[in-house]
Amino acid sequence: MPLRPLDWNTPDASQVSENSPNEALPNGLELHLKNRCKGTINCDGHERSATIVTKDTPIYSSMNGSISVPCPCVGIGQLPTTPVGHKKQKEEDIVICECKYEANNPDSACGERCLNVLTSTECTPGYCPSDIYCKNQRFQKCEYAKSKLFKTEGRGWGLLADETIKAGQFIIEYCGEVISWKEARRRSQAYETLGLKDAFIISLNAYESIDATKKGSLARFINHSCQPNCETRKWTVLGEIRVGIFAKQDISAGTELAYDYNFEWYGGAKVRCLCGAVGCSGFLGAKSRGFQEDTYLWEDDDDRYSVEKIPLYDSEEDAPSSKLLKTTDSSIIEFSNGRKNEYSMPMDVGLESVHRLESAALVVVPLDSVPMEGVVVEAAKTEVSEEKQLYSQETPRTFAQNNAMISRIRSNSACRNYHVGPSPLSNKRSPHYPNGRSKHLVQKQVDAKVVCQLLASKEAREEVCNYEKMKNQATSQLDSLYNEIRPAIEEHERDSQDSVSTSVAEKWIEASCLKLKAEFDLYSSIIKNVSCTPRRARGEADPAEGDNENEVKYLTN
Numbered sequence: 001m002p003l004r005p006l007d008w009n010t011p012d013a014s015q016v017s018e019n020s021p022n023e024a025l026p027n028g029l030e031l032h033l034k035n036r037c038k039g040t041i042n043c044d045g046h047e048r049s050a051t052i053v054t055k056d057t058p059i060y061s062s063m064n065g066s067i068s069v070p071c072p073c074v075g076i077g078q079l080p081t082t083p084v085g086h087k088k089q090k091e092e093d094i095v096i097c098e099c100k101y102e103a104n105n106p107d108s109a110c111g112e113r114c115l116n117v118l119t120s121t122e123c124t125p126g127y128c129p130s131d132i133y134c135k136n137q138r139f140q141k142c143e144y145a146k147s148k149l150f151k152t153e154g155r156g157w158g159l160l161a162d163e164t165i166k167a168g169q170f171i172i173e174y175c176g177e178v179i180s181w182k183e184a185r186r187r188s189q190a191y192e193t194l195g196l197k198d199a200f201i202i203s204l205n206a207y208e209s210i211d212a213t214k215k216g217s218l219a220r221f222i223n224h225s226c227q228p229n230c231e232t233r234k235w236t237v238l239g240e241i242r243v244g245i246f247a248k249q250d251i252s253a254g255t256e257l258a259y260d261y262n263f264e265w266y267g268g269a270k271v272r273c274l275c276g277a278v279g280c281s282g283f284l285g286a287k288s289r290g291f292q293e294d295t296y297l298w299e300d301d302d303d304r305y306s307v308e309k310i311p312l313y314d315s316e317e318d319a320p321s322s323k324l325l326k327t328t329d330s331s332i333i334e335f336s337n338g339r340k341n342e343y344s345m346p347m348d349v350g351l352e353s354v355h356r357l358e359s360a361a362l363v364v365v366p367l368d369s370v371p372m373e374g375v376v377v378e379a380a381k382t383e384v385s386e387e388k389q390l391y392s393q394e395t396p397r398t399f400a401q402n403n404a405m406i407s408r409i410r411s412n413s414a415c416r417n418y419h420v421g422p423s424p425l426s427n428k429r430s431p432h433y434p435n436g437r438s439k440h441l442v443q444k445q446v447d448a449k450v451v452c453q454l455l456a457s458k459e460a461r462e463e464v465c466n467y468e469k470m471k472n473q474a475t476s477q478l479d480s481l482y483n484e485i486r487p488a489i490e491e492h493e494r495d496s497q498d499s500v501s502t503s504v505a506e507k508w509i510e511a512s513c514l515k516l517k518a519e520f521d522l523y524s525s526i527i528k529n530v531s532c533t534p535r536r537a538r539g540e541a542d543p544a545e546g547d548n549e550n551e552v553k554y555l556t557n
């Protein structure tokens with residue numbers, strides 16, 4: 001049973017032949033000289049001897065009851081073995097389809113219309129009415145497309161189609177050790193500490209991950225692309241969820257296979273994406289929650305770690321020479337979070353600048369977090385301590401939560417690669433101010449009540465208050481929707497769905513837009529009234545009962 005290997009038995013002693021020195025594996029891992037076994041590897045018609053180490057060895061795959069090791073010819077050699085560690089499927093859990101094999105219609109034997117195929121479940125041998133004709137046991141029979149390893153430029157090893165592959169075709173299973181989510185985090189950190197640059201852990205479901213770092217199939221060599229020709233899909237095979245790589249489109253022989261990792265970035269080095277796609281997001285995991293939160297946290301006033309400041313290329317020579325835009329003078333680019341950055345652009349603006357623009361557009365920042373500096377400075381012209389009163393520190397649902405939701409909805413999280421690290425950056429994630437508060441807790445907002453105290457006109461005050469009320473309503477609507485949606489999101493992470501339902505996503509988008517509009521209305525009203533209506537004179541009675549008069553005095557100075 002060559003499935004989802006947790007471990008392998010030692011190859012049969014009869015396989016042992018001449019020993020040869022260890023060879024470096026494609027990803028730089030060495031064979032460990034432990035539980036040593038010698039075996040003959042038959043690869044593309046030629047034989048070579050090698051030391052095979054079970055248990056503690058980076059050996060690839062569980063194909064057809066064999067283990068695979070890379071051969072210097074960049075092929076794969078096989079040694080027979082038996083993977084163990086699978087759950088036994090209970091008879092009562094076996095789902096039986098209603099197909100009937102007809103000799104003149106081969107598709108009748110568990111083709112597209114098979115009930116099991118429609119629910120991404122493989123038929124169980126011995127129980128399928130199509131019996132030996134059943135075509136729905138691709139994972140079990142390792143019906144992989146032909147592929148071969150090749151060395152890429154800058155992205156390590158990659159995998160090529162070695163035959164024409166049709167859209168929708170099963171290419172290969174992502175095999176590896178099935179471990180808990182917690183163990184995945186622990187291992188990711190350990191691998192990073194060991195200096196392993198490549199990440200091989202993908203998420204299987206909310207609780208388990210597949211680690212192909214040391215044991216896995218050739219699928220572990222498939223690189224990421226922001227415009228991929230493959231995708232991951234989950235199938236239920238003999239009662240277990242397993243991950244396969246499937247073709248998204250027809251792929252011709254010799255084309256590199258790639259899928260979108262939806263890489264989950266938790267810190268550590270930001271890895272530049274070298275997929276070369278037109279809409280490339282710049283970094284592996286740039287769309288993930290961790291990456292966006294980290295980037296956002298530092299955008300305020302510390303540009304050192306923001307994505308825009310990290311050069312995409314190590315040197316100018318590395319940068320592609322394509323000239324995509326032309327401009328003559330300095331341009332102000334307004335980011336979606338309202339922050340303006342001034343770039344003195346050279347005559348020719350190359351790919352890097354375009355990337356910068358694209359990555360800026362990717363950052364979704366709700367108005368909650370817009371500091372409104374223009375308004376406050378202009379209106380108050382006051383001491384720093386008063387700024388605190390204009391900016392409420394209330395953070396009903398911070399950006400982190402909002403953004404987590406957005407990125408979860410957005411992410412097709414069937415498979416996320418982990419890249420976890422106790423890196424220098426992780427210290428930066430909780431910077432502290434001298435007053436001991438964490439920087440990311442200081443989400444500034446304009447406090448409409450304090451602004452009202454500035455305004456002499458009753459109508460102006462009422463208008464601002466009304467807009468604030470509407471903003472608060474929209475905020476609590478979004479909050480309750482968040483609670484309503486959470487189970488759906490959790491469910492989505494647990495089962496094999498690749499995305500949340502469109503209706504859920506639409507509800508969320510609608511409520512978010514309403515909140516953004518309410519915020520926009522409030523802030524426009526504040527700007528309009530602060531700049532166009534008279535201010536209250538010093539010492540004038542406070543419009544609101546019990547308000548602090550000193551506050552007003554300061555503000556109108």
Ligand SMILES: C[S@@+](CC[C@H](N)C(=O)[O-])C[C@H]1O[C@@H](n2cnc3c(N)ncnc32)[C@H](O)[C@@H]1O
Pocket residue numbers: 026027154155156157158197198199200220221222223224225271272273274275
């Ligand atoms: C699952 S492995 C893929 C195989 C890997 N190239 C190797 O040589 O073993 C994932 C790692 O490959 C590299 N990689 C994959 N896609 C990449 C891309 N588009 N740009 C840069 N590096 C990439 C990254 O180091 C990533 O952590």
